Amino acid sequence: MKKILILGLLVSFAACKGTAQQEKQENFPVTKTEAEWRAELSSEEFYVLREEGTERAFTSDLLNNKQKGTYVCAACQTPVFKSETKFDSGTGWPSFYDYIEGNVAFSSDNKLGYTRTEEHCATCGGHLGHVFDDGPKPTGKRHCINGVALDFVPEAP
Template identity: 50%
Template sequence: MSNYPVQKSDEEWRAVLSPEQFRVLREKGTERPGTSKFNGFHESGVYNCAGCDTPLYKSSTKFDAHCGWPAFYEGVPGAIETHTDTSFGMKRIEITCKNCGGHLGHVFEGEGYNTPTDKRHCVNGISLKFTPANEEAKESKA
C-alpha cells in the first residue's frame, strides 16, 4: 500500500471504479485521445478526482489546447503531486491525486500556450468527475 490518505485494495477500487477508470487511475493507463466528455466542455464548476472526489481543478483554469484531452494550466493548490515518469523511453512529469494517488495524466511546460503558467496539465477525462458551480454553492451552504 501507499502513504496516501485514501487507501484501498485493488478489489475495493474495482468496486467503485469502472474498468476503464481503474485502468487509468490505478494502472497509469491513458484514455484514447478525443474520447473525453470534457473535451470542449466549458461549464463553470470544479473537476474532482473520480476515485476519491478530491477537488483537483477549477473550470477557470481549463483551456482548449486541442491536444485530445482536457487541459488545465494549474491545479487546486495542494491537490496534485508530480513524479518523474520514464516509461515508453521518454522523460515526462506525471500528475497524480495527492489524496489517493490516482493517475491523472502529465504536465508539459514551455509549449507557448497563452496561459498564466505556460503549463498544460494534460488530464485523462475519465480520471475526473465534474461538480457544477451551482452544486458547489449548495454544498458550501449546507
C-alpha cells in the first residue's frame, strides 16, 4: 500500500511540473542559453519570460497605457498584441481580446493542478501569460499578460 501511495504522489508531482520552457528551447527560431538570457533580461523579465513566473497584479507600467501602438515581446521584440485589442479586465494585468496571429504560440500548463492555456512568444518561447474564455466580444477571449513580458512601441505620428 505504501508503494502505491508513494507512486501516486510521484505521478501527481510530475503532472504539475511545467515543461513548456524545456520544449521552447528546442522548438523556437530564437534560442539562447540561460546565461545569454540572464545577461540580456532584467531579473524580473527573466523570471517571467524564461521561468514562467507571474508578476504581481497591478504593478505593470503598461496596465493603464492607452496609447496607440504595438506590444512586443520584451525578449525578442516580436509584435504580439495591438493596442486596439487591449481592454481593462480588472484583473491587474494587461489584457487583450486578440493576438497577432502567427506570433503567439500556446501550450498546456498544469502547474496549479488544473489545465490552463499558456501563451508564449512564437519566436523565442518567452512566457507571456495565459488565455481564458471570459473576455469581451468579438473573440470572447482574455489574454492575461504579464506586463514585464512586453515592451510597447507607440504608433508613428
